[in-house]
Each structure stands twice: as structure tokens, then as C-alpha cells.
Amino acid sequence: MAAVLRRAGALPALLSVCRSALVRRWAPPEVDRALQWARYFQHLHGRFHARPQLRQALARRLRRAEPRAALGFGALGRGPQLVALALLQNRALPPAAYRHLLLRLLRPPGPAAPALPLLARRKAAARLLLLPLLRRNGPEPPLRAEALLLLARLREDRQDGEAPAEWLGSVMGQLPQPRALALVATALALLGRGDGDAGHGDGDWDGNGAWGDGDGDWDRGRDMDRDGSGAERDRDRDGNNAERDGDQDRDRYWDGSSLEGSQGSAAGDGCIAGLLLSWLLGNLERFSAFCLCLPGALLASLAGHYPQLSEAYLELLSGWGSHLHYDPLQGRWVKSCVDKAELSWEELRERFGCLCQGPAPLREHTHAALKLLKTRDGDFEVRGLSVWTDLLMEVGECLRDEAGADA
Numbered sequence: 001m002a003a004v005l006r007r008a009g010a011l012p013a014l015l016s017v018c019r020s021a022l023v024r025r026w027a028p029p030e031v032d033r034a035l036q037w038a039r040y041f042q043h044l045h046g047r048f049h050a051r052p053q054l055r056q057a058l059a060r061r062l063r064r065a066e067p068r069a070a071l072g073f074g075a076l077g078r079g080p081q082l083v084a085l086a087l088l089q090n091r092a093l094p095p096a097a098y099r100h101l102l103l104r105l106l107r108p109p110g111p112a113a114p115a116l117p118l119l120a121r122r123k124a125a126a127r128l129l130l131l132p133l134l135r136r137n138g139p140e141p142p143l144r145a146e147a148l149l150l151l152a153r154l155r156e157d158r159q160d161g162e163a164p165a166e167w168l169g170s171v172m173g174q175l176p177q178p179r180a181l182a183l184v185a186t187a188l189a190l191l192g193r194g195d196g197d198a199g200h201g202d203g204d205w206d207g208n209g210a211w212g213d214g215d216g217d218w219d220r221g222r223d224m225d226r227d228g229s230g231a232e233r234d235r236d237r238d239g240n241n242a243e244r245d246g247d248q249d250r251d252r253y254w255d256g257s258s259l260e261g262s263q264g265s266a267a268g269d270g271c272i273a274g275l276l277l278s279w280l281l282g283n284l285e286r287f288s289a290f291c292l293c294l295p296g297a298l299l300a301s302l303a304g305h306y307p308q309l310s311e312a313y314l315e316l317l318s319g320w321g322s323h324l325h326y327d328p329l330q331g332r333w334v335k336s337c338v339d340k341a342e343l344s345w346e347e348l349r350e351r352f353g354c355l356c357q358g359p360a361p362l363r364e365h366t367h368a369a370l371k372l373l374k375t376r377d378g379d380f381e382v383r384g385l386s387v388w389t390d391l392l393m394e395v396g397e398c399l400r401d402e403a404g405a406d407a
Helices: 002-008 011-018 021-025 028-048 052-065 073-077 079-088 095-106 116-129 142-159 164-174 177-192 242-255 269-281 284-293 296-305 307-322 345-356 360-376 387-406
Strands: 324-327 332-335
Touching: 002 028, 002 052, 011 021, 011 028, 011 052, 011 079, 028 052, 028 073, 028 079, 028 095, 052 073, 073 079, 073 142, 079 095, 142 164, 142 177, 142 269, 164 177, 164 269, 177 269, 177 284, 177 296, 269 284, 269 307, 284 307, 296 307, 296 345, 296 360, 307 324, 307 345, 307 360, 307 387, 332 345, 345 360, 345 387, 360 387
Parallel strands: none
Antiparallel strands: 324 332
């Protein structure tokens, strides 16, 4: 077993060599040896997949061999793809070795299925998503695809008995913070709507405050449905009442009975959502940046699905509201420190308004939180004395105005 562990630990080294300039001297025999090693790693994955203790031992060996690579047991099963991608993307590989690699991928020895078509489809899809024709009004179509790949990888690691939280933290740490936050927001939205599999869902957030409907009609996040979820109509293709079904789904999320979507998300999606939320809420500065960069309607939609997030969000809004003070000369609430990354009165009012337009449990919880803050602040009934009194009045007026307009 020690020899198997030692050989499995060679995967990070093999990938490093395949990405380096050392391949400049490679000929077809070296390419064959690299692919043989990759198939051997894949064999180890299949051999020990049903043996948890050995699987965990192999995962620990891979992490010790290259901590920064965040490779787990699942990487052994992806050995041929990882090695092939490393060589295909390495311009130092000589032409003769490159042609031999393509032939081997198209016609691999033995009964294995060709690996190149899958790699080619993924690469072509990535290029296609970057075309200007698909970038209407500035959205980023790759974001949804990246979120789906992230969810697929987390599910795979969980099924392999690994610790996906460690891999998630490593990957997110390598991304720019705005990109990482947009990716997590999209993944949580997909899970909340039951669109966590590639075959479901028509819309996604683009990271810039826009929500897509799948036909290129990109709307601002605040123009979503009044219940805070712009995708409810798209989930009911059989003609059922989308608003009624969507409210029932969100109520089930709020009650904690299920984090899985109504369209049959993969088993364990609740655990995957928990991993994403743990990463997001585990750092206050990170969560503050998350809430500042997302539109209020999207945050309200996520809060309606995930009570853990809604509690942290309300607490954060309460802290920001407590830093506002009333300026009698301007007749309005202003920031106590203009340079601090916090919300203005108008932004705070819009955020609470979105929460009060969400599903009934979220709406009631938000209203109760505002009443409690008002009571703690003196329970004033006139404007200008307590930011919470003014917020309750403003939010109530907005809701009454909208109710009258609908009537």
C-alpha cells in the first residue's frame, strides 16, 4: 500500500512537468508515458473508490504532495483529462509530440472512450460564451457555466468522501474577490431555484447587478418579480401557477425542510449550499463586500431561500443603519463617515423594501426585526428621531402604494 500511495503522490509532479518548459524536449514516447501514468491514476480511482479509508489516505497523500494545487481523490479519476489539458495548453510541446498527443486522444488504446471530443466541446463552449453577440448590455454568460461547474465539482468531491470545503476555500482564494462573490451568488441562486444541474434554468446573474432570462433580455436585478425571484415564471413550463408554486418552494426553504429545488436537484444540494454559505459567512469583511456588490432584489431572493443568510444580512443592515445620523439642515439621514463602505439612507431603504417584498416568512421576519430595532431606539413615532422609525414608515408607505397600484 505504501508503494501505491507513493505512486499516487506523483500526480501533482506529473501535472507540473506537463505545464512546464521541460516538455520542449519531449518526443512521442514521452507523451505515451505521461498518458500511461494518467490512465494508471484513473485505475487507482476506480479501484479504491468504494474503500473509504484508502480513498482518504490517497487524498491526504495528494494534498501533502502539492498543498497549493488542492487536488483530492477525484483528481485521480480525472487524470487523463488533467494531463491532456496541461499538454494541449503548453506551447512548448514540439509539433511532432503535439500531433501524437492528438492521435492518442482521438484513438486511445483499449476500450476507453475518446477524451478529446469532450475537451474540445468544453473549450468551444467557453469560446462561444465570450462572443460579443452573447454579451448584450454587458452581462457575462460564462458566469452561469462556471457556477454549474463549481457545483458539479463540489458534488463529486462530496460523493468521493473528500472535504470540499478545503478545495472551495483554495479555489476562491485564487479568484479576484468580485469574481468569487459573483460566482457564489450565482451558484446559490441556481441551487435555490432548483437549477443546479446543467439541464435546468434559463437565467442567471451576470455579476454586475443584471439578471438574464435566457433570451438575451437582461434586466436590472431590482426589476425582478415582486416576490424577489425573477425566474419563477420560467420554472413552470407546464402551465401551473408559477407564483403560487414559487412561494410554496421558498416557504419550504425558509422552514429548513429542504434546500433542494422543486425540479429535482441532485441529492446533497443542501449540503453544497451549506458549504457555500459557510465560506461566505465565515468572514465578515467578505460578506459585507458580497452585500454591497449585489443588487437588493437578488439579495432578497437569496435571503428568501436561505434563512442563515437572511439573519446575517439583517444584522449587517442593522449595523449600517446605526451609523446614519439625521442632518436637520438637509432634512435627511446621512452617513456618519462618508468614506466608509456602507449604505446611504436611500440604499438602506431600498434594501429593506426588497426584503419586505419577498416571500411571506421573510417579509414578516424583516418587519419584526425593524419593529424591534425601533423599540430599542426609543420607540419614537415621529420622523427624524430614529432611523428605524423612518424606515418602517417609508417601507410601509411603499408597500401601500404598490398595493394600491395593483388594485
